[in-house]
Amino acid sequence: MEQRLEDYLSFVISWLPNWLLAMIVLVAAVLVGSLIHRFVFRILTRIVAQRDLFWRSLVSRTEQPMRLAIVAWVMVPAIGIAPLSDQQTGLLRHGLLLCFILLIGWMARTTLHIWTTVYLRRFKLDAEDNLLARKHVTQSRILERVAATLIIGFTLSFALMTFPAVRQYGVSLMASAGVAGIVLGLALQPVLKNLFxxxxxxxxxxxxxxxxxxxxxxxxxxxxxxxxxxxxxxxxxxxxxxxxxxxxxxxxxxWTREGAALIGTVMIYLDYTVPVSVLRHKVEEIAGKSKLWDRQVVNVAVTDFKQNVMEIRILVSAPDAGKAFDLRCEVREKLVDFIQREYPHALPQVRASGTIVEEARAAGVVATADGRTMQQ
Structure with a gap:
């Protein structure tokens, strides 16, 4: 019975064309590789179920490249079994080698991204004081992109080196150096400049x-x-x-190099008759009632004397740049409203002596709203 079965299989194999038999062997290898991957993936999933987030994410995100790697690994002996010519065997083995190189680069890039994402989960950019978070996020993101660029570059380099013609060209190019190196350096100058x-x-x-x-x-x-x-x-x-x-x-x-808090500046120009102490008390009251003030800095000082007005500088602090801008606007609006109600004469105005005004009126010269004069 066994002898008849062997004879029957030998007859079928001899009857089938080589290309069909090779396809059957390769498809069987793909199916076997998929079954092995399913078994291995289930085991790894159970192993990392109690591990930290990095290992769970790594196993989950690398399912597809892992399947391709196992299938390619199973197809290596299958190519040797399949009835293929030497040229076909060489092409398939070269294709599998390229597949392995690309899969290694793919898994390395995925591992780098997962590690960076998991590492940055401990930092919150929306926190009130996010200086440490911004430092780590910036550093990690830049280094991740640089490392990803290097991974892609090395992967493509190793893939190209599997082609004899390209490898020989690269060796001859390196041997010649000189002009070729200068041209290549000039061509890559912007890229290398941004990389460094x-x-x-x-x-x-x-x-x-x-x-x-x-x-x-x-x-x-x-x-x-x-x-x-x-x-x-x-x-x-x-x-x-x-x-x-x-x-x-x-x-x-x-504005946020060492911290997010900033001091906002408000400059106002008023008449010399305004009481600065009352103004200082009002500014402190406005800042105290504002939700934007961080209770750190509030200051009112006369910083300069002009010909007709005095320059008053108001300083108020806030937790970040956006709130500092809004606080400055709030102080301006409420302070101007206070001065208009309580000290309207302290607003900037042009003075003239009584004699000059009377002589101008007698001559029929009056001032317009924009400061120009006109004859009546």
Whole structure:
């Protein structure tokens, strides 16, 4: 009975064409690899069920590349069994080698992203004092993009080196060096400049995510830092795009470099007759009733004397740049309302002696609303 079965299988195999038999072997290898992956994935899922978030996410996110890797691993012996020509076997093995290289790069990139995401979960950008969070988020995001660029570069390099023609060309190019190296360096100068600028920004951190900046005469917050440019969300929701190298080579103002709290300045020009002590008491009252004031700084000082008015500087502090701006507006509005009601004569005005005014009226010269004079 067994002999007849063997003879029957031998007859069927000899009758089937080679290409069909090869397809059957390869499809069977794919099915076996899928079954092995399902078994291995279930075991790994149970093992990491009690582990931390990183390992659970890693197993979950790498399910597809793991399946492809196991299938490719099973197909290696299947190619040797299948009735293929030497050329077909070489092409398939080369394809599997490329598949392994790309899968390693894919899994490395996924692992890097998962680790960065899990690490940054402990920091909250929406916290009241988010200086530490902004520092770690900025550093991690920049280094992640730089590392991802390196992973992609190395993956493509190893993949290209599997082709003999490209490998020989690369060796000859490296041997020739000289002009080829200079041309390549000039061509890659912008890319390398931004790459090293990104590393320098991640280490020194002159800017961070959510930093308040005054750059190119515009105020806004750092919304995104990529491997080549920085996106600044301006106060009116426009986006300013600047290369990474800009923040290394050009001066700019960072309003949240060491902390989010800021001191806002309000300048007002009043007549010499206004009582400064009453004004100081009113400013302290306005700040005390405001929800925007952080209870740190409030100050009123006469900083200069002009020809017709005196310059009064008011300082009030707030937890961040946005609240400082709103607090300055609130102080201006309420202070002007107070002066208009209580000391209207203290508002800036042009003085003239009685004799000059009487002579001007006698001559028929009157002043218009915009300060010009006209003949009656």
């Amino acid at each position: 600028a990104g590393i320098q920004l991640a280490i020194t951190q002159p800017i961070r995510i959510d930093d308040a900046l005054l750059v190119e005469g515009e105020w806004g917050k750092v919304e995104e830092i990529t491997s080549t440019y920085v996106v600044v969300k301006l106060w009116d929701w426009r986006r300013m795009i600047l290369p990474l190298g800009y923040f290394i080579e050009n001066p700019f103002q960072n």
